[in-house]
Amino acid sequence: MTDAHRYAMLLSALPYHGPLFSAKQTPLSRIRLNQRLALLEPEDFACLQTLGELQDWARQDLDQTDTQAVARANRLVPTIAHPFARNLVIWRLELRTLVAALRRRRRGDAAPNDNRWGFGRWVAQIRRHWHEPGFRLEGAFPWLPEANRLLALEDAVGLERLLLGTVWNRLERLSDGHYFDFEAVVIYVTRWDLIARWTGYRGEAAVQRFDELVAAGMTPIALDPITEP
Amino acid sequence: MNEFVIALGWAGLYGAMALAAIGSIIGCAVAGQAAIGAMVDTDSGYGRYIGVSVMPSSQVIYGIVVMFTLQRDVTPENAPALFGIGILCGLALMFSAMRQGQACASAIHASKTKPEIFGLSLAPAAIVEGFAVFAFVFALVLAGNIPG
Numbered sequence: 001m002t003d004a005h006r007y008a009m010l011l012s013a014l015p016y017h018g019p020l021f022s023a024k025q026t027p028l029s030r031i032r033l034n035q036r037l038a039l040l041e042p043e044d045f046a047c048l049q050t051l052g053e054l055q056d057w058a059r060q061d062l063d064q065t066d067t068q069a070v071a072r073a074n075r076l077v078p079t080i081a082h083p084f085a086r087n088l089v090i091w092r093l094e095l096r097t098l099v100a101a102l103r104r105r106r107r108g109d110a111a112p113n114d115n116r117w118g119f120g121r122w123v124a125q126i127r128r129h130w131h132e133p134g135f136r137l138e139g140a141f142p143w144l145p146e147a148n149r150l151l152a153l154e155d156a157v158g159l160e161r162l163l164l165g166t167v168w169n170r171l172e173r174l175s176d177g178h179y180f181d182f183e184a185v186v187i188y189v190t191r192w193d194l195i196a197r198w199t200g201y202r203g204e205a206a207v208q209r210f211d212e213l214v215a216a217g218m219t220p221i222a223l224d225p226i227t228e229p
Numbered sequence: 230m231n232e233f234v235i236a237l238g239w240a241g242l243y244g245a246m247a248l249a250a251i252g253s254i255i256g257c258a259v260a261g262q263a264a265i266g267a268m269v270d271t272d273s274g275y276g277r278y279i280g281v282s283v284m285p286s287s288q289v290i291y292g293i294v295v296m297f298t299l300q301r302d303v304t305p306e307n308a309p310a311l312f313g314i315g316i317l318c319g320l321a322l323m324f325s326a327m328r329q330g331q332a333c334a335s336a337i338h339a340s341k342t343k344p345e346i347f348g349l350s351l352a353p354a355a356i357v358e359g360f361a362v363f364a365f366v367f368a369l370v371l372a373g374n375i376p377g
Contacts, residue, residue, distance in 0.1 A: 005331060005334065008260075
């Protein structure tokens, strides 16, 4: 079996996901996805697990400091043996570092004193150009000015849409030439996570809206005490 | 020297079939795995997935026919011709089977999501098959001109 086709069965067993922003739900449940991923070779499965530990927000310890999070990332990233997966996770962590810098600056924070607050190649550059809108990185990250603008408008949904779209488009470019190999599996699982997040937001918004409607509907009702005839 | 040339002749004689068989093994395995995966994800159309996945098996049949067509007493005079035709035809059949398997796997993967493109998605695999037929037919034509 050629290496480029080692996961022909697995990938054919995964349903097509369609475009990100028109998805109403994930193409298959998390349980089903994990069942299918059991077909992966153990080392590839472990690689995917590490990828999830670094990328999934649900698996992040929210009590840890930025320094601890960066140290954890610096410890885990080199353990990813597959170059494609390692480069993808580095790119995503660098993207999150940029967004974190935008948010910190928006909050009024001064430029960080050291490089332990973020991950990747751009940390020092961001510090040096803290007060410039795109940290002089607009060439490498064309979405930065738009993200900065959306942040200034406090358009959280628009910003999230922009960031998810950026990751989705990046995956689209990376998927060229990968149809039945491990790279294709990584791309599929990352896209599944993006769809889960986007559709999850909609679910949370729906629950919130439902609660608001229930609260609004219940407020004016004043039940008269039942009196016995 | 003659022994080496005769050995090459035998390699060409059997190589046509052996190389084609290697290609068919790889091609059918790739397409077959895609077919099994598609069956896991769908509730119907199993037969056509399996049908498409065996397309790369035709190359080994072509290889067998070429082998029997080339079969004769191997002599220093005809051994180079047997080697050239047998090995090159075998390589063409091997690569066509491997690539056809990949084309079939993609066709299965795509038609699983959009059943209406099933026929059209097989066009690349059919074109690859056409090239294998070229290699096969012209090997037969040239085999008729080999002395002995």
